[in-house]
Amino acid sequence: MATVQQLSTKHVLGIKYLTAEDIHLIFDTAQTFKEVLNRPVKKVPSLRDVTIANLFFENSTRTRISFELAEKRLSADVVNFSASSSSVKKGETLLDTVNNILSMKVDMVVMRHPAPGAHHFLSQHIDANIINAGDGTHEHPTQALLDAFSMQEAIGDLTGKKVAIFGDILHSRVALSNIFCLQRLGAKVRVCGPPTLIPKYINQLGVEVSYSVLDTLRWCDVANILRIQLERQDIKYIPSLREYSKYFGINKDLLDQLDKRIVVMHPGPINRGVEITSDVADSEHSIILQQVENGVAVRMAVLYLLAATR
Amino acid sequence: MNFLLKNLTILGESSTTNILIQDGIIQAIGPDISAENAEEKEFNGAIVSSGWMDADVQVGDPGLEHREDLSSAAKAAAAGGFTAFACQPNTQPVLQSKSEILYIKNNSQALIVDVYPIGALSHNCEGKEITEVVDMHHAGAIGFSDGKRSIQHSGLMLRALQYVKTVDGIVINRPLDAAINGEGQIHEGYVSTTLGIKGSPSLAEEMMIQRDLYLTAYAESKLLIAGVSTAKGVELIRQAKAEGVQVKASVAVLNLLFDESSLSTFNSNLKVKPYLRSKEDQEALWAGLKDGTIDMIISNHFPLEEEAKKLEFSYAKFGAIGLETAFAALHSQLNGRMSSEALIQKLATGVRQVFGLPIPKIAVGEKANITIADPSDIWTFKRQNILSKSKNTPFINALFKGRVLGVVNGIRTHFN
Numbered sequence: 001m002a003t004v005q006q007l008s009t010k011h012v013l014g015i016k017y018l019t020a021e022d023i024h025l026i027f028d029t030a031q032t033f034k035e036v037l038n039r040p041v042k043k044v045p046s047l048r049d050v051t052i053a054n055l056f057f058e059n060s061t062r063t064r065i066s067f068e069l070a071e072k073r074l075s076a077d078v079v080n081f082s083a084s085s086s087s088v089k090k091g092e093t094l095l096d097t098v099n100n101i102l103s104m105k106v107d108m109v110v111m112r113h114p115a116p117g118a119h120h121f122l123s124q125h126i127d128a129n130i131i132n133a134g135d136g137t138h139e140h141p142t143q144a145l146l147d148a149f150s151m152q153e154a155i156g157d158l159t160g161k162k163v164a165i166f167g168d169i170l171h172s173r174v175a176l177s178n179i180f181c182l183q184r185l186g187a188k189v190r191v192c193g194p195p196t197l198i199p200k201y202i203n204q205l206g207v208e209v210s211y212s213v214l215d216t217l218r219w220c221d222v223a224n225i226l227r228i229q230l231e232r233q234d235i236k237y238i239p240s241l242r243e244y245s246k247y248f249g250i251n252k253d254l255l256d257q258l259d260k261r262i263v264v265m266h267p268g269p270i271n272r273g274v275e276i277t278s279d280v281a282d283s284e285h286s287i288i289l290q291q292v293e294n295g296v297a298v299r300m301a302v303l304y305l306l307a308a309t310r
Numbered sequence: 311m312n313f314l315l316k317n318l319t320i321l322g323e324s325s326t327t328n329i330l331i332q333d334g335i336i337q338a339i340g341p342d343i344s345a346e347n348a349e350e351k352e353f354n355g356a357i358v359s360s361g362w363m364d365a366d367v368q369v370g371d372p373g374l375e376h377r378e379d380l381s382s383a384a385k386a387a388a389a390g391g392f393t394a395f396a397c398q399p400n401t402q403p404v405l406q407s408k409s410e411i412l413y414i415k416n417n418s419q420a421l422i423v424d425v426y427p428i429g430a431l432s433h434n435c436e437g438k439e440i441t442e443v444v445d446m447h448h449a450g451a452i453g454f455s456d457g458k459r460s461i462q463h464s465g466l467m468l469r470a471l472q473y474v475k476t477v478d479g480i481v482i483n484r485p486l487d488a489a490i491n492g493e494g495q496i497h498e499g500y501v502s503t504t505l506g507i508k509g510s511p512s513l514a515e516e517m518m519i520q521r522d523l524y525l526t527a528y529a530e531s532k533l534l535i536a537g538v539s540t541a542k543g544v545e546l547i548r549q550a551k552a553e554g555v556q557v558k559a560s561v562a563v564l565n566l567l568f569d570e571s572s573l574s575t576f577n578s579n580l581k582v583k584p585y586l587r588s589k590e591d592q593e594a595l596w597a598g599l600k601d602g603t604i605d606m607i608i609s610n611h612f613p614l615e616e617e618a619k620k621l622e623f624s625y626a627k628f629g630a631i632g633l634e635t636a637f638a639a640l641h642s643q644l645n646g647r648m649s650s651e652a653l654i655q656k657l658a659t660g661v662r663q664v665f666g667l668p669i670p671k672i673a674v675g676e677k678a679n680i681t682i683a684d685p686s687d688i689w690t691f692k693r694q695n696i697l698s699k700s701k702n703t704p705f706i707n708a709l710f711k712g713r714v715l716g717v718v719n720g721i722r723t724h725f726n
Binding site: 016093094095113115116117118120121135136137138139173176199200201202204205235 | 492498499500502503504505506507508509511575576578617620621622623624625
């Protein structure tokens with residue numbers, strides 16, 4: 001007896017708008033697609049005749065390629081747009097840009113945008129399914145989904161597991177989406193970094209806060225290490241990268257002091273020698289490349305399930 | 311034109327009466343009066359009070375007339391029950407000398423509302439050098455402020471407070487410390503954290519209120535804190551008043567009606583300054599209003615073109631229009647915090663008392679300057695009925711309880 005399973009929403013604007021059931025459904029579907037990706041023929045016809053526009057108003061390599069591959073593996077028709085080569089520079093509004101593209105009969109929009117809430121704004125004015133590929137310092141839901149999916153793969157059910165997020169929490173959409181996603185899945189979350197890079201009210205989200213890297217490494221089962229987002233810092237929140245890497249970076253010496261083995265993750269791109277040293281990034285602790293691989297499967301799942309809501 | 315306004319309840323009285331207005335003068339008041347050659351209007355017991363005044367209106371005249379000019383602002387004000395308002399100096403050019411003050415005075419002579427310009431405190435509202443405030447005072451400026459810009463420089467603020475004593479003037483400042491505030495888009499708290507939006511700590515307001523209170527006490531001068539939004543800010547003002555500091559305070563309508571939670575859907579029409587803060591802050595503002603710590607309510611009318619609002623939240627400009635909805639929106643949400651009569655009393659007298667302006671009397675022989683409001687009227691606010699040139703309001707299609715029925719200011723009238 002087959003039951004038709006659907007997401008509770010027609011857009012993926014952020015993890016906070018998804019239910020735990022949505023997340024489990026995405027994971028189950030991603031598992032199937034991961035198997036497909038390891039077959040000799042990696043392509044399925046699921047999204048044939050669905051047109052997807054990838055709108056990137058902010059630079060991206062990994063996420064853009066991951067989405068594009070996911071779309072192509074599903075046989076969707078894909079158009080790409082990036083702000084640097086667009087009319088945005090001529091002063092066109094987001095709404096006009098997107099409406100122009102939608103006039104060409106596009107079904108789904110994958111968008112990265114520097115403004116928090118840009119996808120919300122768009123969802124109130126257009127008809128297509130919208131997937132948030134990062135909106136400023138707000139959310140990056142597919143990153144959080146692939147992170148949690150990869151954690152589950154590494155350590156099993158996340159209920160009661162301890163996940164620490166290290167680094168620039170203040171400017172990180174990955175941190176926020178990770179917190180929401182991990183909490184939906186029953187994990188405990190702690191953030192760790194310089195006090196100036198941790199939002200004052202983050203504890204109201206039910207996460208712990210620590211300024212000690214070693215304490216936090218001892219506490220956690222998984223360490224998700226974020227990049228220092230210098231491009232988002234309008235003022236200096238830390239004195240220097242040198243001091244940051246010395247007191248907040250993760251290195252082999254720290255891991256050697258632990259009496260257990262933890263999983264190390266990083267959403268990329270890595271600043272080797274700043275927030276993470278090479279001997280950690282490339283160690284047996286690290287699942288950084290598995291995250292990238294899972295990214296395609298998870299994005300295929302999200303695209304596939306959203307298309308089913310049409 | 312003569313009017314016989316029938317069945318009105320004069321604020322503070324229990325029975326209804328009629329008012330006869332001839333050529334802008336109240337000629338007779340009484341339940342049995344009648345008149346020939348007068349247009350009769352029936353009000354079914356609605357409340358009449360002295361005409362209301364708003365102290366915080368942004369007009370785009372001169373320079374930004376596409377947002378609002380004096381004429382459209384006056385129409386919006388009258389529709390909202392106001393017969394007078396003070397306008398901010400943030401125009402292009404800035405209202406910073408006698409000639410700009412006279413421009414406002416001269417161009418508002420024929421309007422239904424009395425317009426009182428606020429002169430800029432510093433050149434171009436840049437917060438550096440003090441303007442010719444004495445000259446502006448004599449031309450008709452009722453206070454001095456950099457308007458929507460907070461005065462950051464403590465030295466300038468002190469000198470301004472001292473210098474306006476020449477004319478027994480009042481300095482008006484919107485408290486927000488720029489260095490602490492940074493690029494704050496909304497109140498810093500739970501909502502800003504979950505939305506990943508830069509937050510403005512309450513501290514940014516509280517610190518400047520504290521500074522300004524110190525400076526005012528030192529200078530023995532007069533200060534109006536425009537648009538307090540934090541509970542701590544209210545408490546600081548309460549204490550200062552108890553200590554005898556000559557400080558007055560206003561609160562904006564939207565701060566009384568909304569808290570940060572209403573921004574969780576990125577509604578750019580609620581992107582305003584003063585920031586919509588926490589539920590506790592909101593209740594402290596009502597408490598401050600009730601116990602007199604806060605002297606007056608301001609519409610904080612800030613017209614903006616659609617292109618400035620129909621945008622990604624962080625790119626949208628701050629501000630909302632508010633003249634036409636101030637009373638109805640507040641009255642709809644009183645929820646027992648205040649009586650209808652007390653609200654009307656605040657609107658009629660709060661601002662004029664702060665600025666030392668005479669409060670219009672409803673008496674035979676006086677110039678008619680009245681506002682009529684029906685607290686029980688239930689109506690929907692529609693976009694097509696907005697008289698302001700700008701439509702940036704969170705209240706389109708809102709259902710209100712309480713409505714302004716009309717105003718009379720001398721020979722000029724407006725009936726909704």
